[in-house]
Amino acid sequence: MDTLFQRIIAGELPADIVYRDKLVTAFRDIRPRAPTHILIVPNKRIATANDIGDDDEALIGHLFTVARDLAKREGIAEEGYRLIINCNTHGGQEVYHLHVHLLGGRPLGPMLASPIS
Ligand code: DGP
Numbered sequence: 626m627d628t629l630f631q632r633i634i635a636g637e638l639p640a641d642i643v644y645r646d647k648l649v650t651a652f653r654d655i656r657p658r659a660p661t662h663i664l665i666v667p668n669k670r671i672a673t674a675n676d677i678g679d680d681d682e683a684l685i686g687h688l689f690t691v692a693r694d695l696a697k698r699e700g701i702a703e704e705g706y707r708l709i710i711n712c713n714t715h716g717g718q719e720v721y722h723l724h725v726h727l728l729g730g731r732p733l734g735p736m737l738a739s740p741i742s
Pocket of ligand 1: 652655664717719720
């Protein structure tokens with residue numbers, strides 16, 4: 626069954642798409658956690674970070690150069706931003722189609738909600 630993100634990439638579900646090329650699609654998160662919250666998604670489905678193949682290295686690098694360019698375009702590159710990839714249950718992954726979160730536009734605070742105790 627197609628993931629939500631495959632349906633967005635295929636144009637079957639609406640999304641605020643900010644960038645698209647033959648390898649990746651980027652669109653605004655439906656529940657933004659910051660003024661800029663964009664998801665950068667490979668067009669081919671890779672379920673989790675565990676499923677990245679050795680032959681996906683160029684694709685994964687491309688996700689990050691697109692994130693860099695979108696940060697510049699959003700005007701958040703100089704002040705800074707955060708890139709997040711969640712993996713599986715402990716990582717808090719909700720949609721099982723690999724994606725990079727690009728978050729910025731305000732100070733984002735500590736990396737995690739609470740320190741290890
Ligand atoms: P993650 O927990 O890393 O799997 O994040 C999934 C993100 O996807 C979450 O921040 C909310 C977002 N999201 C879920 N469904 C949709 C949708 O239908 N459209 C858009 N634009 N974002 C979605």
